[in-house]
Amino acid sequence: MELAPRRSWPFGVGTMNPEVVRSFLPLRPVQLHILISLGEHERHGYGIIRDTAERSGGQVRLEMGTLYRALHRMLEGGLVEESDQRPAPEVDDQRRRYYRITELGRQVAQGEIARMEALVKAAHGAGLVRPV
């Protein structure tokens, strides 16, 4: 099985071209949810849905088609890749595929968070945010 990311990166880990990272921004919410969920550890698709629901206290319910469409796009873009690490055989289901975040994915997520933080800061500056 071919497991390498679809878009290989010429500069080596840790030195992503900021232009490339920026080209993915802003992320769609579903994409950010996926990256956050995979940031912790590898998961399969349904696992991402359950994790996201848990993390948001049931607020975010990703639909199956929407999730896999985003995953497909992100696989193409090299933000996530398929993992060859599988759980212990007794809990494994051969039909399932596990995904993990790539270095590019990590940086894109960081870029998106930074973008959001800047937005939140701006909102504070404008007095839109109620002090806690």
Next chain:
Amino acid sequence: MKLSGVGRRMLQVGTLVYGLVARLLPHGMRGSVGRELVQAFEDQCRPAADGGRLWALTLVWARGFLNLWWTVLAEWWHVTAGHWQEPRTRGGAGMETIVQDMKFGLRKLYSDRGTTLLVTLMLALGIGANTAIFSALRGSLFAELPYHDADELVMVWLNNERQGIRTDITSYPNFELTRDRATTLQDLGVYRPSFSTLSEGEAERVRSASVGANVLSMLGVDPVRGRLFETREDLEGQEATVILGDRLWRRRYAGDPDVVGSRIMVGGEPRTVVGVMPPGFDFPGDAELWLPMSLTENRRLSNGFWLYQIGRLRPGASVDAAQAEMNSVAEILLEDNPRLEGYHNLYVQSLRDHLVGDARTPLILISVAAALVLLIACSNVAHLLLARSAGRERELALRLALGATRGRIARLLQAESVLLALVGGAFGAALAFFGLRVLLALGPDELTRLSTPALDVSVLGFCLLLSLAVGQLVGLLPALQISGTHLSDALKDGGHGTAGARRRHWWRRGLVSAEVALALVLLISAGLLLRSFDRLLSVDRGFQTAGVLTMDIFLPGDAYPDADRRVGFYRDLVGRLSALPEIDMVAATSGVLLPELANSGSVAIEGQPERPADERIEVTFDVVTPGYFETVGTPLLVGRDVRPGDDSEATAVAVINEAMARRYWGSLENALDRRFGSPQNWLTVVGVVVDARRTSLEQSARPSAYLPHAQQARGSMTLVVRAQPDLAASSATLEAFVPAIRRTVREIDSSLALGEVSTLEAELFDRVATRRFNTVLLATFAGLALVLSLIGIYGVVAQWVGERTPEIGVRMALGAGRGEVVRWVLKQGLLAPVLGLVVGLGLSFVATRALRSLLFEVGTLDPITYLLVPVLVLLVATAGSLWPALRACWIQPVRALRHD
């Protein structure tokens, strides 16, 4: 984890359909995540399916499918339209946008009521038909059998396929050998369906079953009172016991709990009631009473075939595995067993297949027909919507210009069509409610054998899903159209003459061609079935049914122990009845119509060498009283009828049928005075009657012999009564003298249990019920398809004329005559149907092969059907185009030129 049966089946079906829809995804996404998507959907449904919470499952389905359709559409757009901007604000279709779109859709549909009504009606017909059929199909394919882990239950038969009998019963020694060697079965038992007479108080004849001691416990159903039979209770010398069914217990014993332990008279013998079964338990079919099989030594050693075998698979073993094992058991069984010559294997069949077997093929065919009708309705709706979206091109272009994304507009159109389909689906569910009643009223018994089909949650869920899918499907075309709209063109011009309009027109013609092709396939199939049915009814059956009543009579063995009493009873009865003024003729027989597995025996023919096993002489035997042939209208060809003098003192004689005479003696005259049977007991042929198709109208008569009752005195006979010709006209007048017949019987013996009275006509009718049902249903669907195509053709031609009004005006202004205009429009209008006709004929050649097993004396390429149906379709197509054509020729050139 073990899933509930219904939930599991729904999960399977849902996942299957989801997988099919997921195949519509573009190659890229399907290849990378398609399979996992389906897998994850199954995971998502599993908790609801597991708990059997059908509502929750339906909700998960609805969400999942809606989202999947949206994903399919969005992904296709992504792949095909490079210029299309995905909305970034929200992943996919957020709920509030959908609600907003739906609200707008509702307003739009209300403002265009005519189209809405037509579309709703067409969708309601299609969805309703499919829902009703789904309900019927589910009843027989997916219904739960009322036994514990019913999927493990199998029937084991002797297979004699060479003689056309795949499911034959067996003997006790064969059963023992099979049971001892089967490792894939945890249990194997024997039973035999029968009748029993309950004789204290008013005598009553009920359906019963003699069962091996292990059979009831193998089925895993607990009695509501008392106990089941115990091991060895089926052996000789045990206390005579009986178990009652719920209905019998309530009806005859008023639900008395103390009946357990009491003694009742069954077949003239006292038996102790040991248990009462729960409601709904009637194994092996309509039984109300169970007796332990009385396995005397004689019976255990007998080589006669009289036992049905039912077994339970070991957990984890499949029917295929059991069959594989039985193949080798059969080899041992068949070795050195002259009784089994001609048999070649054992056949393992799941109990479900045994119970619903025959109904399955036609139901699947009919559901295909219903699906085709829905497709035609969808295609009609699609081109109506396409025509409407053309009228709205300006509005939509304006929205685009004001900044709406193409995706948003496409979703708007989808929301409208989904709304339409949901309304259509609601009406469809109502139609299905009535349709199902018609189905059940017309349908054969197989439909209700396992469970009565009803509109329950899962059927309504199916209806909802189907409506959603249909809504998405019919909205696809107008929505795709949007991606090709050019802003400036559409704003400048209402859509006439643009590339978009031309493309739309080709789309619509394509749809009409497809409709006509599908309708033609249905019509030809229906035509073939109708012709078969006609042939079947006009086949020479060899007996007359009009005005003939039948009634079963059972003489209990204890009251009529010897032949003289039985002969005396029937002689007396026939004599008294023929004295009644309403009755023309009367006789008794062992059976007018034969069951599928009729009693038959192999015989020797005097003076002819013994034949090899494959050509064994199998003859069905019946017992008749004098006058039987005249009563049922079977003509005597040569020789004489059975007469009163043929009694136990006289030579043993038989009347045979033509098939037997020709097969074994070459000609009718040759057969007279010849002898057959066995050297200890020769029967002399005294007469030959015409062949009567008594097993089914489809099967030609088997060789049959009729023996005089006075020489073969049986207790159970069927009374055959022919009414006076003036009374025979209707079944109502026939019913009128049933009491007189019953009274006469009771005068002779008041303790007799009388069977149902029926007319021969009705019995014959029941035998063709399945075929009639299939034919009527397919013909109805074909008719619907034809009407829908007519609407489609009319719609397309009318639209075309509307768009070409200026051109027609110019032609007429330049001197074209009315006839010329009509011809021109007709030519345009008939192009698509004729193309559809050609394609449809090609499809029919292939598709009608699936009907082969349902046809009777009609080939799959029957020339009359293939000639008449296309002519009919052509006529309908012409009718559909003619009206717009006539309207076109009355166009006023001046107004037409002002039209734009």
